[in-house]
Structures are given as structure tokens and as C-alpha cells.
Amino acid sequence: MKVRDAVIEFAATHHGYITTRDAHELGIDPAQLRLMAARDRLERVSRGVYRVPLLPRGRYDKFAQAVAWTLGRGVISHESALFLHGLADMNPLSIHLTVPRANYPRTAGGELYLLHRRDLDAGDTTDRYALPVTTVSRSICDCLRGVEADRLRTVVDQARVRNLIGDRDADVLRAVITAYGATHTTRRLS
Numbered sequence: 001m002k003v004r005d006a007v008i009e010f011a012a013t014h015h016g017y018i019t020t021r022d023a024h025e026l027g028i029d030p031a032q033l034r035l036m037a038a039r040d041r042l043e044r045v046s047r048g049v050y051r052v053p054l055l056p057r058g059r060y061d062k063f064a065q066a067v068a069w070t071l072g073r074g075v076i077s078h079e080s081a082l083f084l085h086g087l088a089d090m091n092p093l094s095i096h097l098t099v100p101r102a103n104y105p106r107t108a109g110g111e112l113y114l115l116h117r118r119d120l121d122a123g124d125t126t127d128r129y130a131l132p133v134t135t136v137s138r139s140i141c142d143c144l145r146g147v148e149a150d151r152l153r154t155v156v157d158q159a160r161v162r163n164l165i166g167d168r169d170a171d172v173l174r175a176v177i178t179a180y181g182a183t184h185t186t187r188r189l190s
Contacts, residue, residue, distance in 0.1 A: 003032050004041065008052055013130065015064030016055035020048040021071045045069075060084070060129045066095045066113055067131060074099045075125050075132045077116060079147070081139040084128045085164060087155045098134065098142075116142070136164045140173055144180045152177045 001009075006026055011018045020030035033050050036042040042050040049068045058064075063084065067074050075081075078096035082088040098116045124138040134142065136159045140152055153174060160170040 003028055004036065007033070007036065007042070008054065011052040011055060014068070015058060015061055015130065016051050017045070017064050017068040018042075018050050018052070019068050019071050060131060063095060063129075063131050066097055069113070070097060070099055070103070073103050074115075075120060075134055076128075077134040077139060078114070078142045079139075081128075081133040082136075082143065082155060084131065084133050085136050085139065085159070086162070087136065087139075087158055087164075096142075137169050137173060141176065144177065149177050149180070 006028060007018055007023070010022060010026060014022070018033065020033060023030045023033055030048075033042060034044075037044045037050060040053075043053050045051050045065060046069055048071060049065070051065075063076055063080070067076065074097040076084060076095065077098040079088055079092045080096040083092055094114045095112065096114045096116060098118050098120060100119050101117045103117075120134065120138070124134055125132055126135050127133070133139075140155060140159075143152060143155075156165070156170050156173045156177070159165045160167070165173070
């Protein structure tokens with residue numbers, strides 16, 4: 001298979017994006033991505049991140065770009081994950097990403113994202129629209145500091161009605177929200 005075909009095939013399943021890390025894992029010399037960008041076959045989005053211009057942009061393009069910016073090590077989290085789970089009213093202005101504690105993504109482009117450092121367990125992540133996101137329960141817990149308790153209770157109720165969480169998880173989350181809300185002030189979830 002030609003390099004160009006392999007790049008397009010990979011990018012087609014990743015919202016149009018490919019990183020130098022992805023290329024390396026595919027057995028493609030990352031320098032090939034730079035050459036393809038020089039020939040206008042790829043768009044250079046940021047350092048190590050490229051987009052195939054033939055592929056259409058979609059609704060979740062900015063989330064895919066955020067994950068690519070972390071070279072695949074980041075997971076969409078907090079309010080951004082709640083949005084992708086269909087539990088937030090509006091698309092957040094800044095995308096929240098959780099990266100491993102020992103990971104320090106490049107700074108160029110980072111002003112677009114709110115980074116959180118945490119080593120997530122495998123059970124704390126899932127896929128939504130072919131993007132890595134934190135689970136509903138993990139996302140709600142992540143939002144305790146920044147979202148008012150009443151809004152989070154509503155999110156728990158919505159998640160339960162939609163079978164995104166079970167009864168036991170809903171009860172535990174409500175108790176955590178109540179305990180946390182009694183000692184902290186928070187802001188509204190947009």
C-alpha cells in the first residue's frame with residue numbers, strides 16, 4: 001500500500017487527522033507527513049499533527065484535533081466529555097483534556113485547551129463518536145469543582161434516564177455531589 005493511501009485510510013477513521021506518532025506506529029517515516037504537507041496533500045495543523053484535506057470536516061472536528069494535539073495521549077474530559085455524552089446544554093468554549101501525569105504536550109496550540117493531569121484507569125474511559133472520552137461517572141466527578149451541585153444532579157438524572165449509568169452509580173454520584181456541594185461553591189455548567 002502506498003504511503004498516501006495508508007495515511008488517508010488511517011485519517012478516515014480519525015476524523016481526518018494523523019500525527020507523527022500515528023505514522024510511526026503504522027511503519028511510515030514521520031518525515032513523509034512533512035513531505036506530503038509540502039506538496040499540499042496534507043495540512044499541517046500543529047507540530048506533529050496533520051489533516052487530510054480531502055476528508056470532510058465534521059461536527060466533532062475540534063475535539064479530534066484536540067486529541068491529535070496530545071499525540072493521542074489525551075482523553076476528552078470534564079464538561080467537554082459531558083457535551084459528547086449529550087449531557088451538557090452547550091458546546092464548551094474550551095476543550096478539557098486529561099493527559100497522564102507524566103505527559104507534557106507541546107505548548108504551541110495549548111491555549112485552546114484546558115489540560116488536567118491524571119492517570120486514568122481503563123474503566124474511566126470510553127469512546128464516543130470515535131473519540132476517547134471519560135465515562136459519564138468520571139466526567140461528573142471531574143466537574144465537582146467547577147459546576148454547581150444542582151446542575152450536576154440534573155446531569156445524573158438525565159444520565160440515569162438515558163441508561164448511561166445504573167441506579168447504584170446514580171445514588172453514589174448524588175451522595176458525592178451533596179457532600180462536595182456542602183463545602184464548596186461552584187459555577188454553572190454551560
